Amino acid sequence: MEEKEKKLIxxxxxxxxxxxxxxxxxxxxxxxERKNRFILRVKxxxxxPLAGFFLALMLLTNLPTAPRFEISSYxxxxxxxxxxxxxxxxxxxxxxxxxFSDWNYLSMDKIRENCWKITIRLRPGKYQYGFLVDGKEWVxxxxxxRQIADGFGNLNSVLVVDGVxxx
Amino acid sequence: MSLWQDDREIIRAILQGRKELFSLLVQRYEDRIFxxxxxxxxxxxxxxxxAQTTFVKVFFALRQYNHTYEFSTxxxxxxxxxxxxxxxxxxxQEMDLSLNVSVNGDQDTEMGELLEExxxxxxxxxxxxAELQEKLRIAIEGLPVKLREVIVLRHLEGRSYxxxxxxxxxxxxxxxxxxxxxxKKLKEDLRGYVE
Numbered sequence: 001m002e003e004k005e006k007k008l009i010x011x012x013x014x015x016x017x018x019x020x021x022x023x024x025x026x027x028x029x030x031x032x033e034r035k036n037r038f039i040l041r042v043k044x045x046x047x048x049p050l051a052g053f054f055l056a057l058m059l060l061t062n063l064p065t066a067p068r069f070e071i072s073s074y075x076x077x078x079x080x081x082x083x084x085x086x087x088x089x090x091x092x093x094x095x096x097x098x099x100f101s102d103w104n105y106l107s108m109d110k111i112r113e114n115c116w117k118i119t120i121r122l123r124p125g126k127y128q129y130g131f132l133v134d135g136k137e138w139v140x141x142x143x144x145x146r147q148i149a150d151g152f153g154n155l156n157s158v159l160v161v162d163g164v165x166x167x
Numbered sequence: 168m169s170l171w172q173d174d175r176e177i178i179r180a181i182l183q184g185r186k187e188l189f190s191l192l193v194q195r196y197e198d199r200i201f202x203x204x205x206x207x208x209x210x211x212x213x214x215x216x217x218a219q220t221t222f223v224k225v226f227f228a229l230r231q232y233n234h235t236y237e238f239s240t241x242x243x244x245x246x247x248x249x250x251x252x253x254x255x256x257x258x259x260q261e262m263d264l265s266l267n268v269s270v271n272g273d274q275d276t277e278m279g280e281l282l283e284e285x286x287x288x289x290x291x292x293x294x295x296x297a298e299l300q301e302k303l304r305i306a307i308e309g310l311p312v313k314l315r316e317v318i319v320l321r322h323l324e325g326r327s328y329x330x331x332x333x334x335x336x337x338x339x340x341x342x343x344x345x346x347x348x349x350x351k352k353l354k355e356d357l358r359g360y361v362e
Contacts, residue, residue: 004354004361004362005350005354007360007361008350008353008354008357008361009322009350011299011303011357011360011361012303012307012318012322012323012353013322013323013325015300015303015304015323016300017198017199017202017323018198018201018202018205018211019198019201020197020198020201020215020218021215024193024197024201024215024218024219025190025193025194025197026190027219028189028190028193028219028222028223028226029187029189029190029193031219031223032186032189032223032226032227035223035227
């Protein structure tokens with residue numbers, strides 16, 4: 001480094017620093033405190049009334065106050081228990097078929113006299129189904145709230161699994 | 168080692184609720200930040216106000232401080248942004264409008280004519296007399312703002328090239344180039360003293 005440059009750098013590095021006024025730090029802390037008080041006031045004036053408004057909304061209306069996520073319709077199956085009860089007959093076999101099984105028959109378990117049960121896993125949705133008693137008689141579910149004509153002169157029961165249609 | 172020697176320890180304590188400790192950081196860096204800002208804006212009163220704004224901003228942004236960097240480097244960056252805002256607001260002369268203006272214009276304040284006599288003091292003594300101090304300050308203030316910034320950060324504040332690059336968001340090569348040009352200009356302006 002040339003001599004002139006060294007000299008200049010020495011000058012620069014030894015140039016006395018300007019000093020800020022004595023109570024600068026105290027003034028900064030005062031300013032911070034003032035801003036803090038302002039923020040608190042804003043919170044009281046804005047946040048508290050807003051919280052009250054939403055609380056009133058929750059209590060006085062039936063509007064949803066939080067988003068509802070129907071996760072089950074995207075992720076999971078529901079366990080559905082179908083029960084066939086035949087008080088006036090004593091069938092040897094009972095099976096169920098529906099669009100959930102592509103109309104293949106699924107054998108049901110006899111759990112007591114005249115009572116047959118099957119547990120199936122279904123995604124939320126609407127399904128048609130019926131019972132086949134002793135391999136020959138097509139019987140709609142007497143417990144189903146809704147039945148629908150199958151177009152061949154018989155009735156199918158309608159099963160709604162919660163999560164999509166909300167029926 | 169004193170408990171509060173490390174900036175990061177102080178910041179940790181502040182974030183845990185001991186807000187009064189921030190005054191330690193202010194006292195530690197107030198003169199350095201004030202000098203840096205002063206040489207950018209060249210007005211004492213404005214520099215004092217901007218220094219205060221800088222520290223208040225830093226206090227409220229303390230949670231954003233990345234502990235992998237030196238606190239002082241971050242502090243200079245905040246000060247620089249405060250100055251940029253100031254320049255934007257003031258819409259002063261084109262030179263001071265923005266730190267992003269070109270530094271190619273060499274029609275800056277010429278100090279050379281004032282310094283023709285050789286007043287060169289003993290460089291080993293490097294106690295600058297009042298006249299030389301004044302000339303030096305005027306010469307620094309006469310530099311384009313980009314060059315002024317790097318010369319202050321490097322030689323008055325003792326920051327490394329890498330730190331200056333971080334603060335100014337310039338490549339290290341550009342920082343070195345600006346420094347070279349700034350020193351060249353200062354040597355010209357102070358030629359009576361650095362012969």
